[in-house]
Amino acid sequence: MAHYEWLLFDLDGTLSDPAEGFINSMNHALEFHDFTPRPASELTLHIGPPLEQTMAHLIGSSDEKLIRAMVDKYRERYGESGYAENTLYPGITEMLEKLSRNDSIRLAVCTSKRADFATRILKQFNLHHYFEFVSGGDVGIAKWQQLEKLLAERRITSRTLMIGDRHFDLSAAHKNKLHAAGVLWGYGSRLELQEHKPTYLFERPGQIDETFT
Structure with a gap:
């Protein structure tokens, strides 16, 4: 691993x-x-x-x-x-809580959603404190460009795993020579994600903390 x-x-x-x-x-x-x-x-x-x-x-x-x-x-x-008008997926809080106990891994969010909206949602579900930062998107900015900027500013390193439910997340990571993982409880199909060769494909949130704790 x-x-x-x-x-x-x-x-x-x-x-x-x-x-x-x-x-x-x-x-x-x-x-x-x-x-x-x-x-x-x-x-x-x-x-x-x-x-x-x-x-x-x-x-x-x-x-x-x-x-x-x-x-x-x-x-x-x-x-x-x-x-x-947003629903937390079952098992997410427990997964983040377990990951947060691993001192060798740092957690952050990278979303196409505007950062202030993303922060409000995370605070609504009492998740914000698990993450070191929230990177949000804006009109005209693709996710691969967000990752490129995070790397250039040294906010993340080359040893970063991007975790998302759509092929945009995986292709953005690969464009920046980062590993990526797909999750199957969101809006991307197994086929969509497999076509972009994820390092991991998770079927439930608990598999993430089981893998990294």
């Missing part, structure tokens, strides 16, 4: 399920800009990627000004109530 200095967790689909707040806030933005709201089954397919990519896909437009306005409208509702 490789020795890692950092376990870097994605948030949505990995630590918590954002579906309700995501769906409600996305449809709020769509309806405000006179687009038809979409069913939950369609929208949940878009949990994970940066918001501007999802907006562009849903409205079939590359109009950057419109997409930015829709992202802002999404975030307006998300900041008011959507962030709280």
